Amino acid sequence: MLEDRISDIRKNFPVLEKKVYLDTASTGPFHKAIYAAARKAFDQRLEEGLSISAYKEWVYTADKARKEIAGVFNGEAEELAYTKNASEGINFASRLIPFRPGDNVVMPDISFPSNPYAILNLKKEGVNVKWVPSKRGMIPLESLLGHVDERTRAIFISHVEYASGFAHELERIGEFCSGKDIIFHVDCTQSIMALKIDVKKSHIDMMSSALYKWPCCPLGVGFFYCSRAFMERVSPESVGWFGMSDRWDMPHPPLEMKLASTARCLETGSPNFSGIFAMREAAGIYMDLGPEAIHERILELNAYLMEGLLAEGVEVMGPCQGCNRSGILYAYFPYEKKLAEILDKRNIQINLGGGKARIATHYFNTHEDIDRLIEAVRDAR
Numbered sequence: 001m002l003e004d005r006i007s008d009i010r011k012n013f014p015v016l017e018k019k020v021y022l023d024t025a026s027t028g029p030f031h032k033a034i035y036a037a038a039r040k041a042f043d044q045r046l047e048e049g050l051s052i053s054a055y056k057e058w059v060y061t062a063d064k065a066r067k068e069i070a071g072v073f074n075g076e077a078e079e080l081a082y083t084k085n086a087s088e089g090i091n092f093a094s095r096l097i098p099f100r101p102g103d104n105v106v107m108p109d110i111s112f113p114s115n116p117y118a119i120l121n122l123k124k125e126g127v128n129v130k131w132v133p134s135k136r137g138m139i140p141l142e143s144l145l146g147h148v149d150e151r152t153r154a155i156f157i158s159h160v161e162y163a164s165g166f167a168h169e170l171e172r173i174g175e176f177c178s179g180k181d182i183i184f185h186v187d188c189t190q191s192i193m194a195l196k197i198d199v200k201k202s203h204i205d206m207m208s209s210a211l212y213k214w215p216c217c218p219l220g221v222g223f224f225y226c227s228r229a230f231m232e233r234v235s236p237e238s239v240g241w242f243g244m245s246d247r248w249d250m251p252h253p254p255l256e257m258k259l260a261s262t263a264r265c266l267e268t269g270s271p272n273f274s275g276i277f278a279m280r281e282a283a284g285i286y287m288d289l290g291p292e293a294i295h296e297r298i299l300e301l302n303a304y305l306m307e308g309l310l311a312e313g314v315e316v317m318g319p320c321q322g323c324n325r326s327g328i329l330y331a332y333f334p335y336e337k338k339l340a341e342i343l344d345k346r347n348i349q350i351n352l353g354g355g356k357a358r359i360a361t362h363y364f365n366t367h368e369d370i371d372r373l374i375e376a377v378r379d380a381r
């Protein structure tokens with residue numbers, strides 16, 4: 001059981017010795033092994049430089065890692081492209097869809113802005129965003145699907161909304177889309193390696209993610225998933241040597257472009273190798289600890305947090321139904337200034353501002369962490 005291993009698990013995160021860390025939705029703390037995997041590539045270059053054969057070895061390792069990383073969400077190695085961040089993936093998604101003038105993309109009005117920006121950028125091509133209004137941070141499934149009309153070409157959602165913690169029911173949305181040839185794109189930045197995701201069961205066509213939150217990886221690396229079936233229908237807008245079927249074949253003019261037939265055709269040039277090695281390590285740790293156990297623990301801790309806050313008379317956003325809960329909970333604190341001072345003194349990190357706080361419970365957190373936060377809230381009132 002994860003619970004029995006928690007004190008050992010916590011030793012991997014040095015920051016936990018100093019702080020109560022309830023802020024993974026902003027940035028996850030570094031795990032020693034993930035940090036070491038990223039650093040190894042830097043150390044190698046520092047001490048030995050990087051020969052072409054060593055570079056090729058890195059490419060080989062990064063290619064092998066696709067299977068392990070895609071396995072986290074039941075995808076295939078061929079369906080994974082490395083990106084520099086979630087926003088790059090979201091832009092891939094918006095550019096791969098064969099839109100026609102007058103088409104719309106349905107998305108919640110609290111979506112992380114890169115999602116609507118990628119569609120608003122297609123305005124000159126006649127593509128519009130169709131906003132789904134949220135209520136206290138919630139977007140009921142019926143309301144989301146009710147906004148689909150005959151011109152809806154895609155639904156873009158964040159699995160977990162960054163601005164409320166609301167978790168969408170992926171399987172039900174995917175099922176709806178697949179029957180209607182509506183493209184389903186998911187931004188899983190606030191759920192990857194935290195809540196379980198199965199791209200096949202959920203009929204997800206494309207998925208984009210950052211890795212610096214719940215997977216506790218460095219910034220500047222992400223992934224983009226594109227289902228094999230969808231990839232066969234589309235072609236990339238940007239291309240480069242790294243996305244060719246044989247990267248080491250560098251012909252001179254006249255040259256024929258032979259793109260890889262897999263999602264990696266979206267990769268244009270050298271990627272963030274140290275970030276990829278970190279991502280691979282994070283995927284290994286996640287699979288070892290167990291997706292189910294991590295999912296359950298995060299939700300249990302979040303429920304404990306919610307009960308604790310409600311018992312203190314604190315107003316929480318939502319609150320969401322069980323199936324819409326995640327590792328994020330928002331709460332309102334009219335006495336924010338006083339609370340901020342206390343949290344600072346007691347080394348408790350949450351994301352506090354504008355009269356409310358985003359509190360994130362990850363698997364390495366404990367009931368004791370939450371008790372300490374609740375105590376601070378009680379003292380601040």
Ligand SMILES: Cc1ncc(COP(=O)(O)O)c(C=O)c1O
Pocket residue numbers: 025084085086087088112114158160161162187188189190209210211222
């Ligand atoms: C849901 C969601 N998507 C995307 C991002 C940003 O990711 P990136 O900076 O990698 O584009 C965030 C950051 O908070 C987020 O919460």
